[in-house]
Amino acid sequence: MTLLISGKKVARITSAFHKGRNIVIEVNPTTLVLRLKGKRQRLTLGIVEAYEHAAKIEAAALLKARKEARKARLQARRRGDL
Numbered sequence: 001m002t003l004l005i006s007g008k009k010v011a012r013i014t015s016a017f018h019k020g021r022n023i024v025i026e027v028n029p030t031t032l033v034l035r036l037k038g039k040r041q042r043l044t045l046g047i048v049e050a051y052e053h054a055a056k057i058e059a060a061a062l063l064k065a066r067k068e069a070r071k072a073r074l075q076a077r078r079r080g081d082l
């Protein structure tokens with residue numbers, strides 16, 4: 001794992017593409033900077049914000065799966081399968 005020292009940044013070209021261009025990510029101690037390779041426009045995102053957003057997406061997916069499982073159990077019970 002790369003230890004981020006204050007003031008230092010690490011830039012990586014990812015294998016992900018958007019509109020035919022690689023996405024470049026710069027990891028700073030507290031932020032992520034995203035841009036398309038060959039473009040100057042940068043999108044800055046706090047690392048904590050990114051983690052919280054990912055956690056919300058995961059929680060929503062888990063809730064949806066639980067809801068679908070419950071719905072299937074109720075339908076099976078109504079049909080008399082159980």
